[in-house]
Amino acid sequence: ALLGTAGAGLLVGAGAGVAGAVAYERPAEGSATGGGGALGTGRVPFRGEHQAGILDPQQAGVRLAAFDLADGAGRDGLRTLLQRWTKAVDRLTAGEPAEEFDNQVALDAGPCSLTVTLGFGAALFDKAGLADRRPAALEPLPAFPGEALDPARGEGDLFVQIGADDALVVAHALRTLQKLAAGTAALRWQSAGFARTPGATARPMTGRNLMGQIDGTNNPKPGQDGFAAKVFCTPGGDQPAWLAGGSYLVFRRIRMLLDHWEELPVERQERVLGRRKSDGSPLSAPAGSGEGTAADLSVQGPDGGPAIPSDAHIRVAAPAGNGGAAMLRRGFSYHDGALPDGSPDAGLLFLAFQADPRKGFTPVQRKLSRGDGLSRFLRHEASGLYAVPPGAPAGGYLGQQLLE
Numbered sequence: 001a002l003l004g005t006a007g008a009g010l011l012v013g014a015g016a017g018v019a020g021a022v023a024y025e026r027p028a029e030g031s032a033t034g035g036g037g038a039l040g041t042g043r044v045p046f047r048g049e050h051q052a053g054i055l056d057p058q059q060a061g062v063r064l065a066a067f068d069l070a071d072g073a074g075r076d077g078l079r080t081l082l083q084r085w086t087k088a089v090d091r092l093t094a095g096e097p098a099e100e101f102d103n104q105v106a107l108d109a110g111p112c113s114l115t116v117t118l119g120f121g122a123a124l125f126d127k128a129g130l131a132d133r134r135p136a137a138l139e140p141l142p143a144f145p146g147e148a149l150d151p152a153r154g155e156g157d158l159f160v161q162i163g164a165d166d167a168l169v170v171a172h173a174l175r176t177l178q179k180l181a182a183g184t185a186a187l188r189w190q191s192a193g194f195a196r197t198p199g200a201t202a203r204p205m206t207g208r209n210l211m212g213q214i215d216g217t218n219n220p221k222p223g224q225d226g227f228a229a230k231v232f233c234t235p236g237g238d239q240p241a242w243l244a245g246g247s248y249l250v251f252r253r254i255r256m257l258l259d260h261w262e263e264l265p266v267e268r269q270e271r272v273l274g275r276r277k278s279d280g281s282p283l284s285a286p287a288g289s290g291e292g293t294a295a296d297l298s299v300q301g302p303d304g305g306p307a308i309p310s311d312a313h314i315r316v317a318a319p320a321g322n323g324g325a326a327m328l329r330r331g332f333s334y335h336d337g338a339l340p341d342g343s344p345d346a347g348l349l350f351l352a353f354q355a356d357p358r359k360g361f362t363p364v365q366r367k368l369s370r371g372d373g374l375s376r377f378l379r380h381e382a383s384g385l386y387a388v389p390p391g392a393p394a395g396g397y398l399g400q401q402l403l404e
């Protein structure tokens with residue numbers, strides 16, 4: 001669930017200016033990036049129409065966390081917290097420590113493309129006296145067959161996605177936000193994830209997940225027709241005005257049953273997905289045609305059956321069969337050791353940004369949970385749905401549109 005090839009191209013600055021999203025450069029993939037810190041100088045503007053960390057290339061490391069608002073903090077407590085966080089994030093994303101707290105962990109590092117993305121969970125609105133401002137689209141996700149969700153590792157009032165190309169910078173940012181929240185909001189859960197480090201491959205490429213699949217190919221891309229309408233909210237109907245330029249984020253902690261998956265021969269694995277592992281090409285086109293080749297769901301294989309099987313993940317998830325449902329997937333891998341039975345506690349921290357989860361994630365997941373060959377190798381273990389406010393206005397604070 002990484003940004004696709006076009007997204008990866010942004011790593012070398014080719015996409016600067018796309019939807020106002022990427023106004024910084026990271027070192028070219030494959031260049032030497034050690035020591036002096038070309039990687040460290042990457043700086044993602046924190047302020048803008050949309051929050052950072054949605055359209056920007058994925059960083060090597062991420063920490064997802066959610067906080068619960070303390071009883072009695074209310075609307076004023078929330079406002080003060082968001083103002084303190086904003087001041088800190090302004091400085092952290094410039095490679096400077098926060099004024100109010102610093103543990104020196106990131107002292108020698110540059111910004112390392114740090115982004116901090118904020119979301120509001122449904123329960124926040126009642127607690128902060130803002131029930132009349134809760135978006136209808138933040139209604140709880142329905143239960144899906146086969147899931148076993150742990151509320152202690154999901155949900156939460158205030159969500160943050162903290163991404164950077166350096167693990168210490170990520171840890172430092174989370175610790176800072178946690179310290180600044182003391183007394184107002186308590187950490188509920190956190191998960192660490194990772195993606196490819198810029199420079200790890202000879203040229204910019206779409207990343208791979210822990211099943212070894214090239215993941216992110218058919219993501220909607222900035223510049224495509226209707227991209228903004230798929231990913232960002234437009235007020236009107238039951239979408240509130242304060243969410244203009246914002247989005248909704250669905251988080252799912254999805255464990256991969258890797259012991260089971262890795263027993264399958266590669267050709268079987270490819271039929272489960274509908275694309276080849278070598279180059280990401282769809283099974284409807286010759287091997288080597290590359291991940292950029294569009295999948296053709298009508299092509300027949302040599303056996304007369306569909307070349308992309310009827311239960312292949314890309315067929316079942318395809319927007320065409322889901323009323324055009326689309327979302328921007330930006331998930332990270334996680335690997336947290338082993339479960340008591342020895343199997344890897346590993347998988348995907350699935351993250352998908354979309355204009356309306358009732359038209360994006362929910363119908364697609366409903367179909368996947370019933371008819372997707374890949375779901376036999378997956379367990380959904382935690383979930384979260386958050387309203388992602390627009391970017392912090394110039395001189396203002398993150399989330400201000402909700403509170404003013």
Ligand code: HEM
Pocket residue numbers: 001002209211213214215216217218219252254256273275295313314315317318319327347348350361364365368378
């Ligand atoms: C496509 C993997 C879960 C929606 C893909 C692709 C891979 C992949 C490798 C093909 C390359 C690409 O276009 O990105 C996974 C894995 C998952 C997972 C490993 C779980 C661990 C989900 C979930 C959803 C989803 C939960 C949404 C509910 C999609 C969509 C596509 C896609 C919409 C594009 C389909 C198309 O080509 O039209 N996924 N996926 N995936 N996935 Fe998933």
